[in-house]
Amino acid sequence: MGQVAVLFRLMPHGVETDLTAVAKAIPPSLPAGVTIRGMQVKEIAYGLKSLLVSVVMDDAGGVLDSTEHALAKLPHVESVEVMEEGLL
Secondary structure, three states: OOOOEEEEEEEHHHHHOOOOHHHHHHHHHOOOOOOOEEEEEEEEEEEEEEEEEEEEEEEOOHHHHHHHHHHHHHOOEEEEEEEEEEEE
């Protein structure tokens, strides 16, 4: 079994959402075996920003879905989208 790098884009509920607080809530919410490679705030438009989260996980069934579900359950996160996925 290999490892997969995945880039998620988290969209907040609105421009007033504190993305630093969202970023701090991510590590304890991730499933076992998923590690964070990096996070970056990216400007979208008109003051709206997204949080890009890069993670590494085992290439096992269900891990990607459980990670996406865990991120979607975070407070102040409106949506989660997989932007990129690739084998390491």
